[in-house]
Structures are given as structure tokens and as C-alpha cells.
Amino acid sequence: MTAHGTVSSKRPSMAIREDRLWQRHVEMAKLGATAKGGVNRQALSAEDIAARRLLASWAGARGFTVTTDPIGNVFVRRAGSEADAEPVMTGSHMDSQPTGGRFDGIYGVLAGFEALEALEDAGIATRRPVEVVAWMNEEGSRFPVGAMGSAVYAGRLALDKALAVADPKGVTVASALAETLAALPLPGVKLGGKVAAYVEAHIEQGPRLEAEGRTIGVVTAIQGSRRYAVEVVGEEAHAGTTPRAARKDALSSAVGIVTALEKLMDDPTDTVRFTVGRFEVFPGSPNTVPGRVYFTIDFRHPEIAVLDERGGRIAAVAAAHARGCAVSVTPLTDVPPCVFAPRIIDLVRDSAARLGLPHMDMPSGAGHDAMHIATLCPAGMIFVPCLRGISHNEAESATPADLAAGARVLADVLGALADR
């Protein structure tokens, strides 16, 4: 056994190639590259289509099959020895935030692909097929429902509802998906095939692994998250002539509401995650009193009781600070906390230990596609460190060695699962 080999004594030696994995990251980072070194590769954009084309070309070169389902998830399959066996699945997403980094999502796809290539390089025949999936629209930044592709796959979001979601320009998922498929035709598969097990690799997107000097995060759970849209409707008026008493100022109302919500979400333990990330003011002219504000709330916590109690008070708090405007609060998504399967958690921990990689158990602060797939089959995740925990930021950074270490654990776990 070498540092680059896996520890399973039952199979031929399988080698992760750190250089190849890094080079694939470099190639993908060109698609939607930003001036500040990040990527802007939003779901079903031209850049996303280019990423799909690149992945498909790599898969074709290795003889893997590439398919897509009705919500635009892409599957790369390496066949198993039992044709009818349910596949073991790994993957993540290729879409990014508008000012996103080079590793969030794409790492899980490329680490999975490296595992497939390592199996292929070593000539290992697995009983089950092993599939790498690129889930559609995990970020939810263009189409405002995150983890959309995996939610539809798991039956937690209706296909029709997902297809009807529109981006800020009014383009629906259905329309963008049709364009994507026209640009890159792929054989279609049915929605939601059965899965034997699912393991997703991802950068941590938080500071803990780096702070504690560990290479592998053994992910035990994902905190729950809820998203809301708030619309405040007042009345446009002239900034110079309209007395305050006669105004229905949507910006002033929205500022009061956000202030009150920050108070509602106040938490001495700093466990609550409360974010207003999109905040749009109309018409947006310096000398016009704003007539309308639209903003989003992202609210997360590991405990469902906290999500229920504070989440349930958002609408009343918003209404109490309307200042003469009409306020509506619309729940967009509600993802309960997710606890991963003990046997997958154990496999990841054992593999890291046998490979001699410093590791720790930890929950995930971010949501991931794994939270939906965990409702279908035993699931788990593997985290690797990222610089200063910075993510959803063009400055996102990770080292080739850490990325390869995570891929090594992933390949090991997938190999074990594929022979069960």
C-alpha cells in the first residue's frame, strides 16, 4: 500500500491521480471564469452547457455512458458486473453562484469522476454500476429554489413546479432546459431511478477543518433550512415634494422589517444562520420614493424546533413593521435537518483512518444535494478544507493535495459500496 493507493485488501490497487484531478479543476474553472479568479456558471447558462459538454467528452473518452433526466441532471455511469443491480451514486453540482468559487460543487463531480477513472485504470470490475451525477441548479441563484435537481429526483419537489420556476428575466427552467438539451443532446432516462447508496464529496465551505488541522470531514448531518420571499408594496412618490407623513416608502418599511427580523433571529450561541442575500428596490431612482421592495430570507438551524418557532414568527414580525405598506411573506423552500446513515458515516471514518488522513466528525452548515438523496437510500458526505472557510466568493481556494485526499476516501468508499 502506498500513500496513493487504497486500503481495501479485497481488490486490486486503485490509484488517485492528484495531477489529473487538479488539471480537470483548472479546465472547468475556465468555463465562466471571472476577472477575480472565481466562476460565474449559473444553472442552464451557456457556461453550464459548456461544463456539461466537457464532462460528457471526458466520459466518452473513457467509455462511460452519459444520460440526462427530465429535470436536467446529468449521469455518468461505469457499468457493473450485475446489469440490474441498483447503482452506487456520487456527485454534486456544476452550477455556481454569480460570483462563485472554483471548487463549490464541481469538486464533488470531479472527485467522483476521478474515482471512476481510478477504477477503470486499475481494471476493477464492481458488482454494482457506479454513477457520477451532476445535479441541476444546486445554488438556486438564477432559479430561486436551491438543490432543485436532487429535490425533483427524490420526489420532494414536483417536476412541473420546478419547470415553472423563472429567473429574474422571466426565463423558466423549462425553457432554459430545452435550450440546454438542444445545445447538447443526451439520451434521456426516467426520473428518480433507485439508488443503492450515495456519497458526496464537497469543500467544507466553513473554517473548522482548517482551524483544527484535519484533512477529512466525516459529515454526520446537515442543518435544516428555510427560505422565504418578502414583498413590500408602497407607493412611488416624488422625493422632493412628498412629506414623510404622506409616504408609503417601501424601502423604509423593508429596512424596518429586516431590523426586526435580525432581532427575532438574535442568538447568543451564534448557531442561527439568518441572511438577507437578495434585496431589490423598485424603481431604483435616487429621487423617487421606492414603491416596491423584494427580498429573500435564508434561515438555517440544526434543530427543527427552532426552525418552527422562529420561522413561524417571521410573517407576524414583518407585518408589524409594515409602516403603511402591504407586506407579504411567501415560504419558498423548507428542508428539514438531515441525519446521514450510520453505515456510510462509519465507512468514511474508517477509510480516512486506514489511509492515515487526519479527520473529524462534523455537521454541515450548508445544504447539499445529499440531503434530498438521503431520503432515498443510505447517504453520507466527505468534506475537505477550503482556505479560511471562504465560499460563495471568488476567492474560494483549496489545495491539490486536500482535493486528492478526499477523492481517495471517496474512491475507497464507493468501491466498498459497489461490491455489497
Add this chain to the structure above:
Amino acid sequence: MTAHGTVSSKRPSMAIREDRLWQRHVEMAKLGATAKGGVNRQALSAEDIAARRLLASWAGARGFTVTTDPIGNVFVRRAGSEADAEPVMTGSHMDSQPTGGRFDGIYGVLAGFEALEALEDAGIATRRPVEVVAWMNEEGSRFPVGAMGSAVYAGRLALDKALAVADPKGVTVASALAETLAALPLPGVKLGGKVAAYVEAHIEQGPRLEAEGRTIGVVTAIQGSRRYAVEVVGEEAHAGTTPRAARKDALSSAVGIVTALEKLMDDPTDTVRFTVGRFEVFPGSPNTVPGRVYFTIDFRHPEIAVLDERGGRIAAVAAAHARGCAVSVTPLTDVPPCVFAPRIIDLVRDSAARLGLPHMDMPSGAGHDAMHIATLCPAGMIFVPCLRGISHNEAESATPADLAAGARVLADVLGALADR
């Protein structure tokens, strides 16, 4: 003398045609018409060019000359009997807010043009030329310096500085102006020719005339106004993983700053006008902690002492609520309060009285091009009512009869000034 005639006994009878004036408003409202009955005809846009072309075609049909100056103001001149006499000038602007109304600005241009046509119809020769001007970019909504064309004309804003102002897409005034002139070539004139007197007609954009049942507002002054840009720079971060203590949340900071500024601007007499009209959040993704916010402050008051005292505290109040972000406050414009010339005020008041029109003296809450031209020559304004005082709003409304009444007073006053 009839209700449609003027009262001057020194000149032949001059008739304002209410139907013609209304029809010209209907034609102009088609250029940039919005679904809700308003207009979006921002400075130097395709719609603004169409409005310039229409005005020029009407002017050509009556034998008036049309010229433009280096900042894109458009002048329609009816010659006087003394070729070298300084002209009497009237006018306003043709650009609108992004969701603007059908009367703000364009009324002053069309009322002035109706006055020119009434003089022409009646065959009246005036001593001085009478000019109708359409000032460029009064609204400042696309290019964020309001009353730009008149400020440059009056020498209160340097031409080079104005030409360098860019819209949110990065298009400069210089570039948009070159496109405008290419689309509609007009003979050029030098900047800032001398003016004998200036009178501007405008809808009130406030509720007082309607509330008090008056048709004509005799405008005595314009309150002063200052505009500022505030930029808050924090750090983008993942909404699910980043603890509050580790965040530099630009939205949270900006909300705190606006709240503190509202307190600074609090005024029991409701005379202070404080508006945050543009407020932009970047990157604007629901699950990313905002890294940057840009917002504008519009602050107005009739007294320069109040403008100085409270305006001077804005930067310190903003800095005190930075919450770990970097905050910069940039003054954009500073227009002192303007008091109009007593002899113009008297002429407007006397004309309204002689025409039997209910009238009242009043200051203007809104800024107007007249505030800049008042530094060059005796100046004044005429207000007519608008429904509920609603302006900078697609629902802006005024009656044909009130518009014609204002044009009648304007024609009367221009006629008197042009013979002095």
C-alpha cells in the same frame, strides 16, 4: 377678451388651444409608454431621441429654428424683431423617471411650444426672440446628476465632468450624446448664451393646489437639495456556514446605516425630505452574505442652515454603524435653495389674477432646471395641479383644462417679457 384670450391690452388677442396642447401630450406619451399608462423615457435613450425628433418636426412645420448645444439641450426659437436682443426663454425637460408619468417635464416644453404657436397664430411680432428649451437629463435617473443640462448651461457644472458621468451599464453621457446627435443631427450652438428672462411651467408634483382648489401656483422659491452616494463593502460568505460573528454583512450594515440616518433626519414639522431611492445589493444571491451595497441619499430643505448641519453629519453617522464593513459617503450634488425674481413672481401672479384663475404663492418642493437658470437671469415658475400630488409615478395625472390654464399664463408672461 374671452376665457381663451390673454389680457394684455397692448397686443393683438392670442389664443391658447387646449385641444392642440392635449393632443401633443398624447403624442409624446406614446414615446416610452409603459403598460401602466406612464412613460419610461430616460435621458438620451431611444425614446428620448424620438421625443426630440417629434419636437423638431413640429417646430419645423411652424418655421421655428431648432438647435442643440454641447450638453444636448435642444432650443426651439421663434425670432424677434430685434435680431441681437437676448431671448426670453421657457421650457423644461423631456426625459422621465424609469416609471415616470406623462406630464413631469414634458408639460413645460409643450406649454412653451403652445405659447410659441399662439404667438405665431396671432401674428404677433415680439421684440425679443422667444425660445423653448428641452433641458437634457433633468431627472438624473439614468445618469445620476439631476438637472444636468441646465447646470452645465448655467456654468454650475463643468461640461467635461457632465460628459464623463456614466449610467449603471457604464455608458457615458458623452457616448450617449454622440449617438443621439448621430440619430438626429441638429445645428450646434455655443454653450450658455445670454438670456433676458426665464419662466418654466410644470405640474406641482405635490398635493397643495388640488387641496386648496387653486389652478395656478405662483412659485416663489425652490428648496435646496443635496445628493450623496454611500458604498458599504463587506465580504461575501456562505449563508449556511458563516457564523454572525465572522460576517462582514454589507446588507446588515447598510440597513443599520439607513435606520440611523432616518433618526438623524427626523423632523416633527415634516419639512425635511430624506429619501433612499436607489439601493443595490451585490451579488444578490439568496444564500450568499452580501459583500457590497450601494445606495443614494436625496436630502432637501428650504433652509441652508439645516442642509449644512444635518448633511454635515451624514458621513459620521454612517461610519458609526459600519458593523465591521468599510463605508464611504460621496457627495454627488449640492444645490442651494433658490429664490425667484420678484418681478417674474409679480408678472405670474398678476397674469393669473387678470385671467380670473384661482392662484396661490408657494415654494417648490422639487428641484427644477429653473433653479440653475435663475443664477443667469430673472426667473420664475408656474405650477398647475396634478391628481393627488402623485408624481414620479406612472399614475401621474393632470386635466386638459388645468394644463391649458398654465399655458395661458405662460404665454401672457412670455409676451410681456419679450416686449421689454
